[in-house]
Amino acid sequence: MNNILKTPITSPRFQTPTTTVGSEEFDYSGFRNKFELEPRLVEMKRALRNGYYKQYRTSPEVDLLAECEADQLSWPQRAARLIRRMCDAQKAVIRPEERIVFTRTTGKIPPVYSKSQQQVLTAGRELHELGPISNICADWGMVLSQGLLGRRKIARSTRERLKNDPLAVEFLDCAVETVDAVLNLARRYSEEAAQNHRHDLAKMLDRVPAQAPRTFHEALQALRLCHAVLWLGGHYHCGLGRFDQYMWPYLKKDLDSGRIDVPGAEQLLAEFFLSLNKDSDLYPGIQQGDNGQSLMLGGVKRDGSSGVNELTYMALRAARAVGMIDPKINLRVAKDTSVELLELAAELTQIGLGFPQYSNDDVVIPGLVAHGYDLEDARDYSVAACWEFLIPGRGMEVVNIGAVSMPAAVDVAIRSGLTAGDSFEKILVRVSAELRSQVSKLAELSARLLLPPAPYYSVLMDGCLERGSDLSNGLKYNNFGIHGACSSNAADALAAVKTLVYDEGSLASQRLLDALNTNFEQDEALRKRLFDEAPKVGNDDARADAMLVKLFDLFADACEATPNHDRGGIFRPGSGSAMFYVWLAQGHEAMTVPVVGATADGRKSGGYFSSSLAPSPGVRVRGPFSVLKSYSKINYQRICNGGPLTLEVSDTVFRNPEAVHQVALLIRIFAAAGCQQLQINTLNVESLKDAQMHPERHKNLVVRVWGWSGYFCELDEAFQNQIIGRHIYGGPAKCGLP
């Protein structure tokens, strides 16, 4: 036993004054000291970036089809068999520097049905994206506290109770099969550890994830394995939920008993974060990096008291020390969040990974309650892959069933309204009709949605084993989310028409129509006027902001007017744009709404739209305070699916000694202003341009793309260009002084 373990550690754990955060008193100031990865983790990170782990992907690919056919398996049985075979196919890999193990040794996820069978199975129905259940979050706290054997026991007892219900029996047998597969995988890792004379590790893997962890280390190992198996089953965008809430009891016990000290715990935490980057190139997404390993920190507990604890701080520090794109850190804040916590978050913002992403409890929780969520559940919210709010363990929600194209709705309304000689009010009626038509198309799509059985994911959710019903049949919350994409361009177009054509009467309808139809080719003067002089969202200009608010109200009206779908849920409107800011402008095979040509905000055909909540690309705005003001006007009680306000800050801002404090204050006023969600991206345009020219020099350059961060050089050029063209606040230093 070393000295650290002999020293009794009691709170406060740093020898400096204390502050009170919520109900728990502890000291934060020690957390401002940067910590660095220990050498074994530095080496692990280097190996990760070099793709070192790919060398282990040598296991023969699993082929399930023949076996599924021979055994005449049902769909749930095939889903369970997939988990079993994939677990069995994994070779145990234990590198000497690893204290938290699991490395994937197979690449592809094999199909459980042939193409033609799949067609029969899904006839008249629609699979969401790739098919398997995705973009939700398990109740990791429950899974850890019960252990997989605890879950298995519940499955067995429910099976006994429901033994006359063949569907329930089949589901529960499948669930047990997946539990046994994971336990078997853990056993083989344990054997490998023993062979490598890693007896502590072997003992740990004998214990978890079968039983409830006794230590922080065991809890991290259990989570690593249970989470990684989700990906083996073809699930993706697998969230990590409120990590500092469910992990804290294990860490607190260790810290209180002196089993571990803060620096030691932080190194373990950092290793866990690194481990989430091992296999992430195998995870499906729109582009590499879009893998949805979101991790939520902070916020209130289910009873409304502050949930911020030492792990909240440690996780922010560990994420900064790790400096990789996974996990994607989210932080819940409110107007009274301590500035110390915000400063630590700002230090993570500073390194330019594009996270943490901030959510405002003061706005999100009432918004969820207004949409039918129980208050206690609403207080327990986390985010899906990007930004959509969901309740871990209790939501089988499809948070991005699709997007309405606000620019398309507005453009159709403007062109047809001006042609018909409408009043401006009638143009708004047309916008409303367009939005309703788009929402109802998405609602039709959702009615055809087919969610495949997910026996293993069901083990990890609340109530599936208890009820004997697969996750795909629904949970407590079964809502659909719809993005309201590219709102700023749409609002600017409406504001330009209202101001110039209707209020001032300084622009003839026909001239605008001609210009739109010819992509401004013959009327550049008008385009400039629309682009430079018409009111724009982001300037705290009532004329433009009123249009933004109106658009979201009309969108919410459309969602509220849509009957609940047959899975019993509502349609939640949101403000995100995901990849739509490029797809809606330039076309994409996945889009059903038409590509929008030149628009009345002075944007030429093909130009990118605004991403989530950000001013239209290229327009001059006053700065981040006015941007916050503009977007604070949206009625977020009605717009609760999420979608962040995005501020791009020049990295030169951080050359100022007070920058961290100032960025912390910026986060505070975001909350105080009543905005919902915030991303602050730190950008250096010169380095981005250089990275386009010389990708080899910028392998590690990370940027925020939409709801996720990725390596810049691995992005498609269109997205690279969009990022380079984004607004940046905090340019050159001021006058009179160098």
Added chain:
Amino acid sequence: MAAPIKIHFALLLFQMLTGVVFDIKEFAVHDGPGLRVTVFLKGCSLRCSWCHNPEGLSPEPQILRGAAEERLAGVFFSSQELADRLNGLADLLRQGEGGVTFSGGEPLLQADFVAEVIDQLDRLHVLLDTSGYADESSFRKVAAKSQLVYFDLKLVDPVAHLAHTGADNQPILRNLRVLNELGVPFVIRVPLIPGVTDTVANLSAIARTVAGMPGLQRIDLLPYNLAAGAKYTACGMVFRPTFNECLESKVNLSCFKSAGLKVRIV
């Protein structure tokens, strides 16, 4: 309903002045504590050869012709228009522990206008960022209404000052004494121009000048930025530095530390 009528009447009594502003920058992180908006007032009497905001020199609005587009630098504001715009952000600025910074150019060239704007601000922290080159009454008027002053002190030697800035430094040194008498807290800002202001002789002289002044919070040293000449072409001007740009600024803290002064590099 008496109070609103009274306020309205008071506003009518204002002799509404107009000023020329060449930029209003939100989240100006270098311009004082907390979250700030900086108003850049156009016009300056100094001609520091290292000035990197040449569009702030002339008091008149002018067109900047950049490679991509033209931009008008210089917009007329009435004091009420400017105050309204700043007050629109007042709640955020107060919650952000910040306020408004008046910079330039030289804000004191439009001292009456700035004073009138300050009088109409809604409980906002005011920082005056000045070269100190102004007549005494202008200086007193605005400094007395400010909660903090950033005061540039470039060169103590009058001959060198004239050579590099085109102006006498006596008004600056006098205003520094006035500032000290006023009791408004202030920060001394020293641009470190290679071979000009960064010499031991000059920095020691600055230290001697400010030592013992009770309102002095600290000294900020600002190393020279090579991008200083970037905007001259757009302004139709030629950048003619009176020093060797390629030398690195010497950052010498000891002149200040030995005098017991708080100093930092920004």
